[in-house]
Amino acid sequence: ETGVTQTPRHLVMGMTNKKSLKCEQHLGHNAMYWYKQSAKKPLELMFVYNFKEQTENNSVPSRFSPECPNSSHLFLHLHTLQPEDSALYLCASSQDSGREDTQYFGPGTRLTVL
Amino acid sequence: GQSLEQPSEVTAVEGAIVQINCTYQTSGFYGLSWYQQHDGGAPTFLSYNALDGLEETGRFSSFLSRSDSYGYLLLQELQMKDSASYFCADKLSFGAGTTVTVRA
Numbered sequence: 001e002t003g004v005t006q007t008p009r010h011l012v013m014g015m016t017n018k019k020s021l022k023c024e025q026h027l028g029h030n031a032m033y034w035y036k037q038s039a040k041k042p043l044e045l046m047f048v049y050n051f052k053e054q055t056e057n058n059s060v061p062s063r064f065s066p067e068c069p070n071s072s073h074l075f076l077h078l079h080t081l082q083p084e085d086s087a088l089y090l091c092a093s094s095q096d097s098g099r100e101d102t103q104y105f106g107p108g109t110r111l112t113v114l
Numbered sequence: 115g116q117s118l119e120q121p122s123e124v125t126a127v128e129g130a131i132v133q134i135n136c137t138y139q140t141s142g143f144y145g146l147s148w149y150q151q152h153d154g155g156a157p158t159f160l161s162y163n164a165l166d167g168l169e170e171t172g173r174f175s176s177f178l179s180r181s182d183s184y185g186y187l188l189l190q191e192l193q194m195k196d197s198a199s200y201f202c203a204d205k206l207s208f209g210a211g212t213t214v215t216v217r218a
Binding site: 002004033040041042043045048056090101102103104105106107108 | 118122147149154155156157158159162201203205206207208209210211
C-alpha cells in the first residue's frame, strides 16, 4: 500500500456515458497528479494540482475534467470519451510539486471505452 | 520537449545482474528517478540521483552522468519477484519502461 487509493479499479463505459474517477491520498501531501498509461508508451502527465490549485494542464482534451476539492482528494470527470482513451489512469501525490519530490502512485483505474 | 529512452525488454536468469540504461533529453533537468511497477500494480519509487555517481540501495543501484545525459539502474542477484517494469523519470516525464523477465 502506497497511501494513495483509487476507485473504481476497473471501469467500462460507452462513448456517451459520464463517469468519474476518484483518488484519495492519506500521506498529508500537497500535490496531486493524474497520469495516463497506455501499453508500451511512457506515462503521460495530464494534470497537476498543488495546494488545490491546478498548476499544469498538459494539453488534455476537454472531455477530461479534473476537480480537486482539497489536498487529499482528486477527481477526474469523464464524458463523451473515445475508444483511444482506453488506458490505465494513475493518480499520484507528492509533498509538493517541487521537481525533486518523490511521487507516490495509486493502483490505477483500468478504463475501457466501448 | 522531454524524452527519456530505455530498452523495452530484458530477460535474465535468477541470480544474474541486469543493467537498464536510460538516456534523456530534457530541459531543466533536475535528477533521474527510477520506479518499479509490477503487473497490475502501482509504480513504486526505487531511487533518485540528483548528482553524478552511484547510489546503492540493497540489491539495486542507480547511476547518473549528467555530462552524458545518461543513467542506469543495476539489479543484482536477480530474484523472481524482480520481474516487473522499470521506468526512468525526470520528475514529470517518464520513459516507456523496461520489462524485466526473470527466468528460473
